[in-house]
Amino acid sequence: MASASFDFVIGIGGAAGQGIATPGNILARTFVRRGLHLNAYNAHQSIIRGGHILLSLRVANAPLHSYGDQLDLLLCLNQDTMNRHLRHMAAGSWVVFNSDDIVPGETAAGVHLCPLPVAELTNKSRNKVMQNTVALGAILAILGLEFSTLEEILQQEFGRKGADVVRENVDAARAGYERAQAEFTLRTSPIPTGPKPLAVWAGNDALAMGGAVAGVKFYAAYPMSPSTGVLHWMAANARELGILVRQGEDELAVANMTIGAAHMGCRAMCATSGGGFALMTEAIGMAGMMETPAIFINVQRAGPSTGVPTKTEQGDLWQALGASQGDFERFIVAPFDALDAFHSVGELFNLTDKAQCPGIMLTDLLISEGTFSVDPDAMNTQPTIDRGELITAPPALNGDSAGNGDSATNGNAPHPNGYLRYAYTDTGISPRAIPGVAGHMYVAASDEHDEDGILISDEFTNPHKRRKMVEKRAQKFRHVIADVSAPALLGPPQAQVTLVGWGSTHGVIQEAAAQLEAQGVIVNHLPIKWIVPFHSAEVTRILADAAQILIVENNYSGQFARYLRSETGIAAHGHIRKYDGEPFMPHHIVAGVQAHLAGTVTSPVPDMPPIFIPEQEFVV
Amino acid sequence: MASASFDFVIGIGGAAGQGIATPGNILARTFVRRGLHLNAYNAHQSIIRGGHILLSLRVANAPLHSYGDQLDLLLCLNQDTMNRHLRHMAAGSWVVFNSDDIVPGETAAGVHLCPLPVAELTNKSRNKVMQNTVALGAILAILGLEFSTLEEILQQEFGRKGADVVRENVDAARAGYERAQAEFTLRTSPIPTGPKPLAVWAGNDALAMGGAVAGVKFYAAYPMSPSTGVLHWMAANARELGILVRQGEDELAVANMTIGAAHMGCRAMCATSGGGFALMTEAIGMAGMMETPAIFINVQRAGPSTGVPTKTEQGDLWQALGASQGDFERFIVAPFDALDAFHSVGELFNLTDKAQCPGIMLTDLLISEGTFSVDPDAMNTQPTIDRGELITAPPALNGDSAGNGDSATNGNAPHPNGYLRYAYTDTGISPRAIPGVAGHMYVAASDEHDEDGILISDEFTNPHKRRKMVEKRAQKFRHVIADVSAPALLGPPQAQVTLVGWGSTHGVIQEAAAQLEAQGVIVNHLPIKWIVPFHSAEVTRILADAAQILIVENNYSGQFARYLRSETGIAAHGHIRKYDGEPFMPHHIVAGVQAHLAGTVTSPVPDMPPIFIPEQEFVV
Amino acid sequence: MTVPTKPAAPVESAPPDGMIPLDAKDFKGKVNPDWCPGCGDFGVLNCVQRASAELGLQPHNILNVSGIGCSSNFPGYFNAYGMHTLHGRSLAVATGAKMGNHQMTVLVTGGDGDGYGIGGNHFTHTARRNIDLTYIVMNNQIYGLTTGQLSPTSREGARTKSSPFGSVETPINPILMSIMAGATFVARGFSGDGKHLIDLIKQAILHKGFAHIDVFSPCVTFNHDNDYPFFRQRVKRLEDEEHDVHDWKAACEKAMVWDDTIYTGVFFRQDDPPALEDKEPVLEDDTPLAHRPLGLNDDQIDKLIRRMM
Amino acid sequence: MTVPTKPAAPVESAPPDGMIPLDAKDFKGKVNPDWCPGCGDFGVLNCVQRASAELGLQPHNILNVSGIGCSSNFPGYFNAYGMHTLHGRSLAVATGAKMGNHQMTVLVTGGDGDGYGIGGNHFTHTARRNIDLTYIVMNNQIYGLTTGQLSPTSREGARTKSSPFGSVETPINPILMSIMAGATFVARGFSGDGKHLIDLIKQAILHKGFAHIDVFSPCVTFNHDNDYPFFRQRVKRLEDEEHDVHDWKAACEKAMVWDDTIYTGVFFRQDDPPALEDKEPVLEDDTPLAHRPLGLNDDQIDKLIRRMM
Ligand SMILES: Cc1ncc(C[n+]2csc(CCOP(=O)(O)OP(=O)(O)O)c2C)c(N)n1
Ligand SMILES: Cc1ncc(C[n+]2csc(CCOP(=O)(O)OP(=O)(O)O)c2C)c(N)n1
Ligand code: SF4
């Protein structure tokens, strides 16, 4: 890497309730305003107070795709953090702590211990979180940043609490800053500045905002980690943006409300995690049968069952594939990162509108609760909106987008004008009238029906009509999926190893590939985003040339590996898997590739390809 | 077939509410008492009155595995039946009808029309269903059976309604019998008698009874076609058998109640269909995490969504595979027929008890609502019961099966005696104490936990413990699945075509194979019953020798074909599929094999193997 | 734009401007009901059709949502927009639909199993939200479509296919449940008393808020306990009594009577609490959400991005 | 055989034969609660432990079932058999468990979201069945574990993360719901009034049938509306008033009071209706189902097969 390159990871460790979020946010804003890139991951527990949290904030002057491999600076908010993590700190790293309460242990050579006598520095403030502000000042000084940036952000962060609070914080920060300048080893090379300020968001914000720009008018949710951030964003912004938000009594209500609003013509979506998604599955099948477009997001966490609510996993792929009984058409997409998620929501809405069917999106805790910098110019905030064949006004008024069928020309047309909601067409797509349009009345039924929407059980359970309707639905889907972009191989066309991943592993695999390249191992990477439709032919073609295929996924059973095989017949030569709740770090994948190449990986099950499972050294 | 062979299909057609069930039952009992085999299928609609029903009763003196290919005798209870089905009747067949109300249409040459002037024969009875009894008499005469058998069964069927009703029915039946003897062409060869009387049951009875003999103590359900028969059997027999039956407020309640009872140490099960199963999935994942053995039966019907409630399909395979989030251990079994279902329930209980995990059974409308003869001697009513490593009393009392830990010896042991519910063991199986045993208190949690049952979030979200617990659960499953029998190839080892099916297609494929053999085509058949564990190695070995693999399944998308490929990489050369709501008849499969051999089958999707989809000629 | 509006005042037969008045037969659906001859649901269907005509409603401005059951087949027989959804989920779907287009009249129809059994949670929560829906439950004290099992309204002792020796469970009283959950219009009708039922349905549709009508609608095939004679002998209209519909205690007391007398009529109503739509700032604009422009304008986007920096 | 039995009469501190009497600390679980300091749930836990000791219960004869939520972490801190199930499903699991071993004392603990939100349908149906469970809801008017969203008991106007501008929904009144659903013991406690709460819990456990205690258990982290001072200033024990617990009208009236006074205590009880277990013929035998022999005997099988012929 070039000498001007800057890549630094700050860890903040403490207990829930110690206010880790605030210094985290302040540091994040400080860096992105400077135009630096950010990738942050918060390893925490499912409790509200106590326990242990480690927030890793990685900043760099080049785009980041993972939260990195190590800590360069550790801020300990309690003794527990010191005890757990001091041993992970290498030569040249910093350890900042409140020396009134915390004692350091054995350190590796060259670790800079930075004790802060907080009581002294804050005139014996009894405010427990003041240690965080002092430390912030010290960190800025260590990094060689000007104090003014921090001052401004403290003003913004604490402004609404009044001038006294701001002053108290600025003073504390300054004391920390000055103490550090006076007593600690400081980072010598200056921290670069990016070409322009960046913004910062969590993946859940990206999902919500992706919905808003794509025209979501109805959002429903029942709180469930790690998806709740989408609800929080929507609730906070809905009134200003004209989005109706409902918290349902349960996920059954949420999914069914979403379909109700969608049926009326709104773009509607909802988000949950696996357990709530289980409760939504029946409704998703209904949307398939009624041909109602709506989006259901499953933010995966470590399962099974309640599992580990604050930990990540890519464990719900087969749940999504098996969501609801019978055969029906639906999209399944697993975006690569927050920005991709932002764009994928709109893309998925267009597809579901055109194909008149539900869409499922799979993200995970890593994307959804991660905090990332984003370049606002990279965000397409005015995406193309294609609602497919939608009838919002009677024929005489068609083209009048505000039309509602309520015109004298058309009368009230109490009787249907020959409109067939589920008409057989060449494309399989039947133009969809939304309720309220005169002369287009029909019943949308979860029972099998004929072109007119009439239950096939209502006359005679006609096997020929049944077959034709199944084929009509399949046909429309085939017609629309031509629009979906096929996956592409990243890296050199010929490589020793081809890494295949799906969804959120995109970034970490890219970083691992770069590290491997630096180690002289040539790898390329096939990241899969579209689960359904799956581009079997394209994937088969790409992988036909692969010397050694290794599949990387964040689950136990190799859910993607088995799905890939079901769609292409391709069995990988080996696997890299992780299912301990923590996401991959780049070096886990590097180690896996090296071990596979060295032939040292074994399989837990005889007759199966070898599986490399990295140790989680960190956060233990 | 040998000359003494008898194989005859009686169709009874009419509207819902015309009382088709009664003559159907009476005929069924008449035949099975004679020792003849029976296979009956009722093609009906999801309405209570009206519409059209066709009940096909096939009887033979050899075991039957499908409801056959044609009708030999049609009883029309209304004009609609005559209009729909007369054209399906071939030379030498009989058509019986009430000539007071129904007029026949054009017939093929050689069809025996058998008009019954019901008013005249019943002294103008105003009882609408009396036409059924008259027709029964006529049918017995046509078949050349003695009237006495019928008399006895009428006595039994109507006995509780009083002597008058019995007399009226016997008189009507006799009038029909005599009229037929006097005026109709009768079947000439005598109907054989089997070696001993057989019994008759529906598949749902078999499931319920399979549970009862295996020790079910708790059965919960929410009514849902086509699974409701299990509830009806249980409700009718529960008090006598000491089984507690609860109808829940919904399927969420049902699944969770089942797990509650199972956790206490009862063998517990429940049954539903796809939509209800969707609601059960979250609970199934919990049973996986808590390591609670319990059985969930999904009786599949045509989907998606409410679909076609009275029609069959094998459409919920991926739903079962994807039931609940995350990776967890569970069995999935799809029995071949009613008798196999009866035995499979007990087998599945033993496996789930040993592996301490949930078990899913997939049957379908064809098995569950079909009516079949069964040889009582073929039923293992005292199956081996293996409850695995279950602790029902404290150590001092172990072996005392009535023990409950409530003894002075053991005191009340308010504190656990070192018992670890989820102890790591070599086999991965942790002995399971049921609540009530002194000194073994633990919490079973849907959150990830440690050996002691303590939530890993309760101390620190420890990735190493998490990983070990995931591996422990996987390990116990691997340990137990060695007991599950691998599939076997039926028919000649070398064949032109290998038919692969799963679950309920077993019988119809066997019959098709026999027909093909008669046509000079050599086929063999690999029927799959165990979906999980899937015997990948065995299946791969068997199919390696196959010249042409054709997969037969009763769904649109080839759910099994895709699963087979995911587990073995094997892609079939072609497919035979049906998704119009009706089950396969043998000749559909025969036609499919012949067409594949002739190379006349195309694929609806380019680059995919050809798919043969038979026309449903019948029941249109 | 003008949007189809729900009659705001109790105008009995004036259709909106420019609309021809319709009569009950204009509300006949595409197919004839396949209910058993004599099923109570026929009466309910007739009454809904008559009430709709008398209120001057227009088919395309009505959305009729149902679940699954014999009674839930209703939308197929009623000329309006319809959604025949999942067993138990009609109120949830209807809530989303009403939010999506709050100018439509949303009528929810279903059975006792659908609404009080599997759908019970949506029932109480929809009631407390006081969303402007009319919810008609054809209560036959049985699961009809699945051929006769216990319902949460089946009496203790009821012999059904799932309780051949008599139920040991106490039934639910849906009138009490909805009053206590917060419904602002709670009534009971009898399919055998059409004139009365039409009037209840009209009141319910005109009521701004969650209106619940439990209708005795006998299942002639599977419930021989609660047949027409049973109700005919017992039902008494509350309108013929001294009953104060604003008095919850009197309402509950009357709802608990279940002997020689069983009351029908409006038990309870409250007109003050605003309906949910009227409390949702996003719906202040009359244009239904479904007809509003999609996406965000530059100002909105700038503001959002500024907050992220 | 003898089976662990639940004390039948209100014996206050006599453990069953041969058992050593235990005290509250014997009911301490394996780990310390990780609730926020000051969380109302600590008080509830103490009271349940004290009540269990005072009733002479034995840990191994108690099954404590919960759902998911801060409050649902309860079984981990209570020395008994525990099931920490799914969000909203505790009562369904507990019903199955009680049927599976009707000799155990089954205590269900959870939160307002768990019980009245997602679990609402089981709540009303379990109440009407009158199954012998003790159901303690730690009602903090918020979703705690998910960091503070609206609960069905949050007041209208409540500002939470999911309602930053104030809720527009009317909350549910759980006392009214359970009375009308058929619960035979309905009470309200306050985590800040331990002596009273212990007494309520003891009564509830001794009550034969479904006993519901809604407990104000403040979430000190996410609900600043309904904190200790709010309740301390308002709660009044019904026992200190003239209140007839057999009078449903008085009970409902008292339950509706929500101003300067908020009542705690037993609102309603009925001792006549038998519990479900006592109506189930299969449970007449004292041996729990879980301990009965498996499979059928020859007579039973013969009879079944004869009916099939
Ligand atoms: C999730 C689910 N569970 C069960 C069913 C089966 N089912 C269809 S209708 C019905 C009950 C019908 O009873 P009710 O709602 O009272 O309507 P009725 O037929 O009596 O009018 C049931 C249980 C279903 N369709 N979906
Ligand atoms: C099906 C499902 N949906 C959502 C969640 C997420 N969740 C966990 S606890 C909880 C609410 C907790 O509120 P409450 O029951 O009142 O308990 P408290 O934390 O306030 O004690 C929710 C929504 C879940 N675990 N499962
Ligand atoms: S079964 Fe009962 S509810 Fe259903 S249509 Fe017939 S009479 Fe009506």
Ligand code: SF4
């Ligand atoms: S968040 Fe609230 S309910 Fe949860 S432990 Fe903290 S104070 Fe208690």
Ligand SMILES: [Mg+2]
């Ligand atoms: Mg009903």
Ligand SMILES: [Mg+2]
């Ligand atoms: Mg709460």
